Amino acid sequence: MPYNKKSFSKASIIVVLIGDSGVGKTSLMNQFFNRKFTEQYKATIGSDFLSKEILVDDYVVTIQVWDTAGQERFQSLGVAFYRGADCCVLCFDVNDSKSFESLDNWRDEFLIQAAPQDPENFPFVVIGNKIDVEESKRMVSQKRAMAWCQSKGGIPFFETSAKEATKVEEAFQAIAKIAVEQEKEYELYK
Amino acid sequence: MHDAFQLVPVLEQLPVQVESIVVTEDGVSVRLIDTKKSFANQAIRQLEVIREAGLLVSLAEDVVTLYSLQTYTQKMLLKSTKGAQMMTVYTGVDHVDGIPVIVSKLAVIVKKKLIVFEWRDAQFTDNKEFPLNEKIRSFQFSTSNMLILSTTKEFMCLQLSRGQWIDLLAADAASLRSMAKPQPQGTQQLPTSQSSGSGGGGGWGSWTMGLIGNAATGSPNIVKMPDEELLLCREDIGVFISSAGKLSKNHDGPIQFSSTPTCITYTPLYVITTQSKNDSDGAKRHNVVVQNIVDHSIVQELDLQQETPLRVTNGGNGKQVWIAGANTIWHLFPVDIHKQVEDVLQICDFEQAHNLVTKAENIFEEDREHLIQKIQWLQARWLFREEAEYEDALGMFSKLNATPTEPIALYPKSISGDLAEEYDNNLDEGAKDDEKDLSVYNDKSGTKTPTRPPSKGTQSEPSNSQKSTKKRRVVWRDGLLSMMRYLTEHRRRIQKAFSNNEQELVYLVRITQNDNEDIQDLPDVPPVPKNPDREMRENNFAPLLQFQLINVPINIVAMAQLVDTTLLKLYIECSPSLIGSLLRVKNHCDIEESEALLLKHKKFKELVDLYHGNELHRKALQLLMEHGQNKESVDLYGTKALVNYLQRLPASLFDLILEYVSWPLSYHQKDADASIFIDGHKESVEMDQDLETHPSTNHIIYKVFADGRPATLNFPREKVVSFLSGFSPYQIVCYLEYAIDEWKDTSPSLHNSMALALLQIVKDAIPKSPNKSIDITDPRRQKLIAFLKSSKYYSAEKILLNLPAENLYEERMHVLARLGQFSKALELAVFHLKKLSVGEEYCKEYVEKCENIYMLFLTVLTGDVPADVPQPRPQSSQASSKKLQKLLDNECKKRLNFSLHLIASYPSHFPLGQTLASLPPNTVLQKDFISYFKTQLRLQSQEQRETAILANLGTVERFQLRCRLKELQEICVVIGDTSVCSHCLKRIGKGVAFAVLPGKSQPIHLSCWQRRKNAEAKAKENKPQISFPNGGGFKQSAN
Ligand SMILES: Nc1nc2c(ncn2[C@@H]2O[C@H](COP(=O)(O)OP(=O)(O)O)[C@@H](O)[C@H]2O)c(=O)[nH]1
């Protein structure tokens, strides 16, 4: 069916996932790109990316998501790489308050490495993952996470479960939209 | 231009005329054959050496003769070469059946044919002839299997093994000139002239004899070049081709000579020609011209005066160049490499300097590397200073592993601090002012003069003022951003080193000659570089290379401090919103320096982060206090920032937190509190107030003491309460709601505090005028009552003591309930509060705790007025006393009526006998009492029935137990002298424990039974997991 697809001028938008190891970054990627989930934990080594085309407001956008190894902090990817990012996704595990408390540090380190033109307005997104785990194990309330996001200038916040595919699609869709908006340039494509 | 060579006459005033010359690879001197008188009778036209075969080859008297290279005695005259005109030799490695052999070849043009002689591993093996149908003007081997030849019209190549001829290109100057540099990927074929092969041009007759070693101006010439290349020349133009006969990619197009050279040779870096021109006085002068082999620029010209150079030659693949005149032999002696490099560096030709060093002979590898490093070092500096190519410059420094102090020192004082090099006199004076400081650098970066020698003339030439300052600022901003990236990258390296527990990092450090003494004690702190640019400038010929680069281990902490502090300065300059991030993550910014900088730039918020990172909490809090009270303060006015800071402190700093939370808490004394009595107040308090400069008291309490972070869970709660009691009970309530509701704290002292605080609030709300109370529906009282009812942990006695005597009876009633003093509570309702319905509600509420509470109530209602109830004072007058009596009677009647109402409403709670006994004898029972009696009677008969059922059940149970006992007693084993153990079959003797197993009649030793049980358990364990149902081995059936 012929319909007017428009494509975005930039070849692909780049999104980086960062956060403590074990919070589910790789699982979120897997869920979004392959619709798969595994309980097995395999630490990510170095970094890896996946990409696919998605539709954002009628624009065809190639989204390229980089998964990073948490334990090494910022040593796994080059500075140049962070500089190219259009959106940075800060991930934590709602059942692990330490992973939440690290967000400040992740954000600051990212800003230092990426040194964006306008650090105050660089698009971040926060994902609180593993909400499928029973309520009694939950350590970071939605309220607390939202207060943090609010204090950083209103970062969008999503609660997801990579295991049960809850809100994963929505989160990435929103991330793509935010990243596209960051780029600001739209181009018509026939 | 620079001096690449010195012309050194080696032999002068030779008594004989030089006819030809040959240089051996390792010879430093020329062997001059003419002095061997007997060597040849006629002029030797050409000499060649085939070292691998130990041969000196001479072409004289139209014939080629081979001599021994050692003795110069004749070995053989090649008769077949009679009539020889030209020859050329080649030695290389060839593979014969996969085995490498050294192959030497001699090609000779003899009349109308070409003869090729071949030696393998010094043994003469073969000669081949090829017919020629055109006159050959010049020829050279390009590989052992290929000859490149030229006629007057055409360059071509001859495939020796197949004897195949291929045209290469037309041999006229115009064709050569049109040869562009080939595209890197192109395998461009050489264009050939249309008229190839046809024997036009000069006939055989015009073959000029005696043009030995002289590229005849009119005819094409083929010359060997380094790296197996050949130069195809005609007149003043030459084209480089590779050994495969393709256009070479290593040169910037064809080489143009200023005039047609007489002789051509090469070194690895240069094409060397001799040229002649007419002087102003008409005399012919001869020059040696040295040209860059890549870009063909003229490097040097040397004057040979008037002696005509006959032949130029080189030995050892361009290692030595010799020029022979008629009576003089010159050696073109390379100038010392350092001097040459220095020369080209003075004109900023870094590429050439690099080439010179990589191709230089007679230099230790180590020195070569060092020299290359120094060149790159200088180039990086130059790119930065003169070209404003900051990114490239910093990239080079990175690649060199240069100490970061070096590039940092190139930045103005505002960034490099003490490391700053003196770059400009004007700059120093203006350095106080930052703007000026930077703008001077901006000027520098704006002037792009790549070839301007930095060493000549006055340096601080006025910048091109036409260039807009704005543009310059943009360029300079590049410089700052590049440095930011450079340092960020470096920071990661340091982080990695830290995580590997390294103590030191090794860097390449520049040491000037004067520093040499200090090298011994290696610097622990980053060295302060001296400024070579300046030295360079002050003295026209200050040697640029006069410094050393050495690897120095530098303390990692010191380096981290420098890197982070410099990064901080860059952020201040061009990305202020990153300052906070840097100071919040783990960093090594120098505290004092950073503090001063942040103060100077009024970055107070960031200063707070600096203090926090270094645990200078009191300093931070003090700053926040000051700025919080200062309306001018941009970021920090208000109590919010201080509160946020307190939130970041650990529980161990509890006392400090208390000290500094006082001011924010006392900021709104009046209005803040009532919100705790609104439903859902917690959410609104916690969420909404983050945007205000002065958050409400409750919000502060939530954030500092109760937001659930680990610290708040570890605070000593009683201390928090006693601290908050210094403010108001509202704040205690606010805090304790978290402790009690969220964290489920059950300690009595907290519950007491909660009750007392709520009570205090209520007490404070009671109007001062006498007999006025506070309505029961008031949310404050409701909250108090709700707490008194729900909490099980406060001390009732303590609360009773604090309850007012004349007021708040409801509260008192609930506390009394905790003590089980229900009658007392009900008396309060009846006689003090005078609200009988309150008593009824009370009974409903506590009937589960106290079954007979209704009876108690009835007793109170129908009993005497207790002594402690204030009686209306009997007044003297009769009338009033009568009135009083009437009143009392009225009340009494009211109570009685209420009693009857109760009995009727809750009939089951009033046992008949007791109830009737408590009612006054003259009570009139109404009609609705019938239902009460019915209920009671029903209850009693129900009770009776239940009792009967229970009794019957008891009987049944007793009977069952009896039966069971009897059964068990019937199992009886008699142990006599013959009784044996069913297991070991031994006698069961006296005093031995035995057992009888259920369903068996034979006794068994207890020990036997236990042993058997153990054995069985073991056997079960050891049983193999897989069993074969057929028990039939492992045999498999054939099909
Ligand atoms: N229950 C639950 N487990 C998850 C979820 N996402 C990831 N995990 C598990 O958490 C572990 C770490 O996940 P991984 O994606 O490797 O984390 P990463 O280190 O951040 O890449 C794995 O065992 C996953 O199976 C989730 O949404 N719910």
Ligand SMILES: [Mg+2]
């Ligand atoms: Mg991973």
